[in-house]
Amino acid sequence: MIFAREISPTLTSLVKKIDAETEKNKSAKMGSFVVFLSNDEKGMEEKLKSLASKEGIKNTVLAIDNVAGPEGYNIAKDAEVTVVLYTKRNVKANHAFRKGELNDSAVSSIVKDVTKILPDKDEKKGEAKKAAAK
């Protein structure tokens, strides 16, 4: 789950990488979405449609919420991008960036953290057993 305020080249790079990870981990039921926090719903909607089609984003849902972010999520006013990796509603990693702080190295460390929300080998074995029992 990513909260962002603006579309930028680095954010686009992050979204494309997360989209690819989501495709790669479909069997683990990984999902992903980006919520753009904006008061200009109409303008942002057009920008997001164009982004999805131009960049071929197919697995990561793009959405819009109010500028303060959802209630109870405590999205900082000066956070340009907030990335929350979670599984079963439990947060496994959090990355927050002010304007201009998200760079290629940060994108790589976020993508690396995706493993934290994927099932480990034991979980995979358990799921395989359950599927075989059905």
Added chain:
Amino acid sequence: MAFRGLVGLSLVVAMGLTAYAADALKSGPEVGSNKISAFHPLNVTGNAAGKPQCLV
């Protein structure tokens, strides 16, 4: 002499880490929290495009 240099270096590292920690931005639910609750943003793409739908 070497010991004094080591202490000096440790202090610099500790000060650097403190400054980094003070500068780290906190935003969104923290690691270990279970505060991932439902909300309904307007979906622009995906199965519910054009509608407010929870994605959590």
